[in-house]
Amino acid sequence: MEQITLQVKGMTCGHCEKAVKSALLEVEGVKEVAVDLPSGSVAVEFDHEKATVTQMKAAVEDQGYDVE
Amino acid sequence: MEQITLQVKGMTCGHCEKAVKSALLEVEGVKEVAVDLPSGSVAVEFDHEKATVTQMKAAVEDQGYDVE
Numbered sequence: 001m002e003q004i005t006l007q008v009k010g011m012t013c014g015h016c017e018k019a020v021k022s023a024l025l026e027v028e029g030v031k032e033v034a035v036d037l038p039s040g041s042v043a044v045e046f047d048h049e050k051a052t053v054t055q056m057k058a059a060v061e062d063q064g065y066d067v068e
Numbered sequence: 069m070e071q072i073t074l075q076v077k078g079m080t081c082g083h084c085e086k087a088v089k090s091a092l093l094e095v096e097g098v099k100e101v102a103v104d105l106p107s108g109s110v111a112v113e114f115d116h117e118k119a120t121v122t123q124m125k126a127a128v129e130d131q132g133y134d135v136e
Contacts, residue, residue: 012080012081013081013084015081
């Protein structure tokens with residue numbers, strides 16, 4: 001299991017937080033997601049044999065947010 | 069049919085807009101809802117024999133937003 005912190009831009013409220021969290025949890029291999037709304041930091045715990053950072057970024061971007 | 073414009077505080081994004089719109093459309097007698105996100109103005113067309121302003125305000129407040 002590995003951990004990465006994505007920097008997500010554009011989350012403004014609890015709905016945004018949920019949208020990003022749900023999208024990441026739908027990526028196969030993602031186990032846990034913790035969002036810090038004020039800073040935009042999204043900590044993701046994942047199995048690197050299943051999930052890639054590219055997939056995770058795409059999942060967040062599909063919801064309309066930018067990943068730095 | 070009557071029209072009222074509610075001033076809603078706290079909507080920050082498209083998710084908020086949808087939450088407020090859906091909540092208002094669930095009030096019996098509400099026919100149309102138009103949200104202007106930047107200003108917080110929410111125009112509601114409704115049948116005053118069925119829906120009351122009190123019900124509409126409560127529906128919005130239940131979603132976590134303030135109505136002025």
